Amino acid sequence: MSQLAAQLDVSTATVSLALRDNPAVSLETRKKVQALAQELGYIYNRQAASLRTSRTDIVGVVVHDVLNPYFAEVFRAVEAELEAQGFTILICNHRDEIHRQRNFVQVLQQQNADGLVICPSLGTTSADIDAIVRSGTPVTVICRDVDGATAPSVRGDDFLGMYEITTHLIGQGHRSLAIVGGRRMTSAGRDRHGGFLAAMREAGLTPVADIPELMTLTDGRNVVDRLLALETRPTAIVCFNDLIAFGVMSGLTKAGLRPGVDVAVTGYDDVDGSASWAPSLTTVKNGSDEIGIQAARAIKALIEGEEPPFQRLLIPPRLEVRASSTGG
The missing domain is CATH 3.40.50.2300 (Response regulator)
Structure with missing residues (x-):
């Protein structure tokens, strides 16, 4: 990173942000940094960076059917909103099987994901969601509610x-x-x-x-x-x-x-x-787009240590x- 910064006459902080495609750095500078990094064969070490920042800029999205075009539309909206904020999105498909959901959540937490957006599987209880919250991983629930869970949720009416x-x-x-x-x-x-x-x-x-x-x-x-x-x-x-x-x-x-x-x-x-x-x-x-946008805003607020913009949000149908x- 120091080599890249020196050759481009920018700070190492600017290089770090540009390699993560963070919009805080101008598009022109991001392209220059990324082009030189590719030329030099540099690969950004996200795990090493997370040791310094306590952040990975990864958000996991866990849904039950990636083949259903409705969930693809929700995911697309979540992804667009969070990518604009510099996050990378990982999607998991639990197929409505609670054991798959628990496994995905565990793996994402082991990878130090900054937050989780979950469409809960059949059998998900408030205890499942609250366990994630207590572990320190921010979580937002989408498309389906879990009665009694303390995490914010957004879905259609x-x-x-x-x-x-x-x-x-x-x-x-x-x-x-x-x-x-x-x-x-x-x-x-x-x-x-x-x-x-x-x-x-x-x-x-x-x-x-x-x-x-x-x-x-x-x-x-x-x-x-x-x-x-x-x-x-x-x-x-x-x-x-x-x-x-x-x-x-x-x-x-x-x-x-x-x-x-x-x-x-x-x-x-x-x-x-x-x-x-x-x-x-x-x-x-x-309201697939609105659900995705609102979920992204809620999880970002939680990751930043802020109050989420809602606890329960119902998007009006049309x-x-x-x-x-x-x-x-």
Whole structure:
């Protein structure tokens, strides 16, 4: 570092920041430092630097499904916000298995990660989150809540979003509604299911089917035969997320039915592609960008030893009405 600083006539502190791509150093200077470092074969030793600063500038992001485009959107927002502050992001996929989550957390702590952003797996308790907090590692919870945990959390208002989309279907004249998907042991699964049931009760209706634990496009495609075999066929199918809805619409089409015309279908999350699907999908915009930005701000504040900007933050949902529920 001293050699780089001397050749470029800058301080070693400037070299250190530039090698970490910290925006506190001008882009021009960062490029000069990084270009010379590459020419000289220099590799920044993050572990050695952490001994001096007690910081690694690493934040771990732990989610349950990196293949779900919604979580990819949340991660992208977290990453963009934190990278602008000079952090490097490591992502882990626990696949909703608590032992994998605990293992990832342990490994990230062993690597002295400055903080963790976690979408908690099934079975996560307040004791799990509080143990991380007590260890001294800042943590922020996203997308799912953990009742009683002391860490800040940010997620969409799942109850309200599902209530609104169910009310929309009832307003379209539907009386035979089915709900499919969602892990009811998570806050998202519980709240979306609760919002659906609240809207149904208000209208004096009972669901013709209530099928939990489905999460993927394949799950949605496979459940269609079961729904069509019901004594009372649903005229509207309310899906826990957009992936299930895509699968349901594919299954209906294969069965010779027209999604949005013969059977209404709704999703949740408004992932990329929802508006361009055929038919375009009625869904709920679930604030992926805002959740990611707010989570990044909270974890940065905790890392800096400051009070987080919130303890519990619900991002308001936005109903996106499209052809899959209106036939238009």
